[in-house]
Amino acid sequence: MKTWLRRNLFRTWWDALLTIVFSGVALWAMWSVFRFVVFTGRWEIIDVNLRLLLVGRFPKESLWVLYGVVIATCFWGAAALGGGKVAGAREASRSEQLFAAVRRFGLLVVVGLLLVVLAGVRESMWFVVAVVGAIVLGLQVKKWRRSIAKLRQIPAVIWHVALAITPITMMVLVIRSADVQLWGGFLINFYIAVLSILLCFPLGVLLALGRRSSLPMVRLVCATYIEVVRGAPLFVLLLLSGVALDFFLPPQIDPGPVFRSVTVFTMFTAAYLAEIIRGGLQSIPKGQTEAARALGLPTVKIIFLVTLPQALRNVIPAQIGQFISLFKDTTLAGAALSILEMLKISEAITKQDAFLGRGYIYEVLAFAGLLFWVGSYVMSKESQRVEKKLGVGQR
Known part of the structure; x- marks a missing residue:
């Protein structure tokens, strides 16, 4: 242990100085968090409104x-x-x-x-x-x-x-x-994220393949869609979905805000996924495609049995990173479409008569941040486990 410390943390006077300074900063930060959680934090607002924060009006x-x-x-x-x-x-x-x-x-x-x-x-x-x-x-x-x-x-x-x-x-x-419109809190964030991930992944794969297609019209349509959607801010698209989506649907169909948000998150994330997957496809050596053609495989089998599986495997970190970003971006649905998601309810409960004007926003935001951090951390660790199992970057 002493040898490791001397070799990695106290090798020179400069390393020792940096170790002492950053250790002090880390200890101060840990103590501040511990003091806030155990001593100074007023968690009665979370205790009273826990069901609202987790499931809303379910x-x-x-x-x-x-x-x-x-x-x-x-x-x-x-x-x-x-x-x-x-x-x-x-x-x-x-x-x-x-x-x-x-x-x-x-x-x-x-x-x-x-x-x-x-x-x-x-x-x-x-x-x-x-x-x-x-x-x-x-x-x-x-x-x-x-x-x-x-x-x-x-x-x-x-x-x-x-x-x-x-x-x-x-x-x-x-x-x-229960009606989806009655959902709220962290449950609606989780639902929107999961449903959008399930829908955007196949759409992103199709867009990536379409942009690499030999058909000019298919390639042009996919490239135009990707560039237009990627160039627009997500919050603006969510605001437009509250009005513009009605122009593309029959008058008798009036989708709710949850449907609108899922549609926007799916289309937006699919455009980014398409570019990620296209990068994975370009990383596959051409020799593999040529070898598959020499074996007599048709184009569809070459794509879905040879190139696409390897491409998806190579870009697992980028895909999971995009999914984590989508999970956290679901909080924008509350501000844009008035969905009672986690942050929207967090702001609302601080205006209750028992807590109004008493500065409970710090405890509420800390609790909301903890739940989102845990979700993102679990996704990241599972991504690393899958990468290790598939040998990403090793073979």
Whole structure:
């Protein structure tokens, strides 16, 4: 330890000075945050308005659907975590699996426990027990799969299909439980981000392929769309969607603000994704395309079996970065379209009679920033895990 410190932090007098100065700044920042969180922060506004901040006006009688979705998601995530093993790889021990799970989901667990404490321990204890039980059952799925596989009763494809459709099923259940216009808080931010990501990815792939097409008209249309959308500010597009979208729809159709925001986020992010994916396509050596043609593969198979998978793999960091940006940009929907998302509600609750003029905005913004940071951090770490698994930058 002493050798490492001397070699990396105190190698010269200049390194030692920088180490001391930045260590002091870091300690002061950590102490300031700790003092704000533990001593000076007034968190009663979060305690009183926690449900508004998380789900907005979502009907209280339908909250059981959200609880069920969280429990099912925990089971699904645990099953996906412990349900498979790379062929030829050493099977991890229980301690290694536990360490990997803590490293990946420890931050989410801590934030979840914080929300449980704020919501009230008595009312939330059954929910914690259900979540823990779902995680334990999910981790046991691996053993069940082996027993079932020995009996050859269920093909492996059914298992993978079940894992794939579970999130979609959960989203449908939540949508059908209450009108989307009643949603709010962090729930609507999460919903807009997830739906926009699911829609913008295939559109971005098609735009990237269209811009590289040999057909002049297709290439011109895709290039024009990309340049026009990328050149317009996102906030302006959101404002225009409140008025301009009606000109492209029949008079009897009046989309709500959530639909308008999802449309804008999808179109805007797809334009940026198209350029990211096009850069990935250009990074593929031409020799691979020529080799595929020499094997007699048609153009469609060359694209979807040879070049596109490698291109998507090469630009995973840029794609996830764009998705994280989309996730944080959902807060603009509140200012542009009056959607009661996280920041909009955060501003509104500070104007309640009990908290008006008392400077609670700092605590509210800190809580909102924590949730968005946790979401962005988890996406970033999962991106790094996928990169490592696929060997991005290594092979």
